[in-house]
Amino acid sequence: MSWNITLKVEKRIVKTGEIFKGxxxxxxxxxxxxxxxxxxxxxxxxxxSEFAKQSYLVGNKxxxxxxxxxxxxGVVLTIQSRPALAQFxxxxxxxxxxxxxxxxxxxxxxxxxxxxxxxxxGIGAELASMKITEQIDAMEVSGINPFKYIVVTRILASTLxxxxxxxxxxxxxxxxxxxxxxxxxxxxxxxxFLQVFKEINFSDVFPAFIKTFFFGFAIGLVSCYMGxxxxxxxxxxxxxxxxxxVYGSFLVFIIDMIAVQIASLIT
Amino acid sequence: MMKDAVINIxxxxxxxxTNRVLQDVNLQLQKGENLAIFGKSxxxxxxxxxxxxGLLEADEGKITVFDKDITEINENELNEVRKKVGFVFQGAxxxxxxxxxxxxxxxxxxxxxxSRDEIDTLVEEAxxxxxxxxxxxxxxxxxxxxxxxxxxLARSLMLKPEIIFYDEPTTGLDPITSKEIxxxxxxxxxxxxxxxxxxxxxxxxxxxSSNRLMVIINGEFVAEGTFNELSKSxxxxxxxxxx
Numbered sequence: 001m002s003w004n005i006t007l008k009v010e011k012r013i014v015k016t017g018e019i020f021k022g023x024x025x026x027x028x029x030x031x032x033x034x035x036x037x038x039x040x041x042x043x044x045x046x047x048x049s050e051f052a053k054q055s056y057l058v059g060n061k062x063x064x065x066x067x068x069x070x071x072x073x074g075v076v077l078t079i080q081s082r083p084a085l086a087q088f089x090x091x092x093x094x095x096x097x098x099x100x101x102x103x104x105x106x107x108x109x110x111x112x113x114x115x116x117x118x119x120x121x122g123i124g125a126e127l128a129s130m131k132i133t134e135q136i137d138a139m140e141v142s143g144i145n146p147f148k149y150i151v152v153t154r155i156l157a158s159t160l161x162x163x164x165x166x167x168x169x170x171x172x173x174x175x176x177x178x179x180x181x182x183x184x185x186x187x188x189x190x191x192x193f194l195q196v197f198k199e200i201n202f203s204d205v206f207p208a209f210i211k212t213f214f215f216g217f218a219i220g221l222v223s224c225y226m227g228x229x230x231x232x233x234x235x236x237x238x239x240x241x242x243x244x245x246v247y248g249s250f251l252v253f254i255i256d257m258i259a260v261q262i263a264s265l266i267t
Numbered sequence: 268m269m270k271d272a273v274i275n276i277x278x279x280x281x282x283x284x285t286n287r288v289l290q291d292v293n294l295q296l297q298k299g300e301n302l303a304i305f306g307k308s309x310x311x312x313x314x315x316x317x318x319x320x321g322l323l324e325a326d327e328g329k330i331t332v333f334d335k336d337i338t339e340i341n342e343n344e345l346n347e348v349r350k351k352v353g354f355v356f357q358g359a360x361x362x363x364x365x366x367x368x369x370x371x372x373x374x375x376x377x378x379x380x381x382s383r384d385e386i387d388t389l390v391e392e393a394x395x396x397x398x399x400x401x402x403x404x405x406x407x408x409x410x411x412x413x414x415x416x417x418x419x420l421a422r423s424l425m426l427k428p429e430i431i432f433y434d435e436p437t438t439g440l441d442p443i444t445s446k447e448i449x450x451x452x453x454x455x456x457x458x459x460x461x462x463x464x465x466x467x468x469x470x471x472x473x474x475x476s477s478n479r480l481m482v483i484i485n486g487e488f489v490a491e492g493t494f495n496e497l498s499k500s501x502x503x504x505x506x507x508x509x510x
Binding site: 045129138141144 | 322350356
């Protein structure tokens, strides 16, 4: 009996050890992938046209989804916050409170999560599919660096496009909030935005904007890593897309947590 | 290495974990020669040609392509060698997001000093060679399996390669299209005076397209000769292919 228990515990320890080893190995490979990105990004020739194409695709692909989510976000946040503020007779604070929530946290985080779901999964699946159909090998045999052409351009595109999408999402959200405020009150657009900008300052906008570059980089990096290193068979396409979303979203939260700590230390 | 050999392989070994795919491979490819390598699935045929073009790293042995040992050279030198080489992949490996024209233009992107007209002429010429001029603006997803293989071949011809590797060029095709592809391989050899290695388990393709055949079993060459010589072989593994 006790022998069996010892055996089970031993097996569990070995299994945990293997999982931990696998995790460390994956982290080491991801780090090497990241270092390779920084090595290749500054080295000519530069793939400007592919970068422009990917930027257009990445931005355009998630434009409508982010716009509709952002407007809903603004409306819901305003409607949900009103009763709490009404209890203290502070409805006039509604535009400012919603704006600060959106600009500092909700806008960047929600947009990044949608971006990870829409763009990250797309990049993961596309690269995995290119890998299993030997398109990446075909590029390499043609004497073209596939890492530079496929990976570098996509990571750069997501790093630069996500901040723009966040600015767009924040703006649309504020319009959504203005609409929700006017469901019960009668506030002019000028007064609404006057209240918004009166309370928002540089320390709200700047750290929130900077962290979106890191969100975009992390999502692009993880998605490309998962796709570029996909296994064989069609099953790996789904796996790469899924892992890109899961790890991309997880990294968004980790970066957010670190960014909040740094921002609170600085401001 | 013989005088006109464009590829020379000595004692090549490659394993994936404990699976020893290539045991001790020795091979020479002469200039202008079409060599068919055939063997059962999983015997290491594709691994062999991927080692030759540097897509896979050899564990042991020497691979010389155009007098350069590709196991020793750096990435830039390897890319220079690759520019003289064409590779037709099993599934054609056309870039899904690009049209046929863009697929064909892709290998030319590093070439400087080519005008738009010159590029268009090269693309049209390559498509003419594979008899698919009408497919120029189609997407790969609109093409049949045989058409994809032809476009894959056309793309590999864009840089006028001196060596072409064909990885299972007739797999998944009907007998008529297979025959057409096999004749196309022969035409390309004549037109470009290119040397080729054709990886196949299609005996008819090997008969039509090659001058010499080598049989690989369990990662080692067990027989070599012309089609007629091998068809009379007493080796039971070789015989099995001709029955």
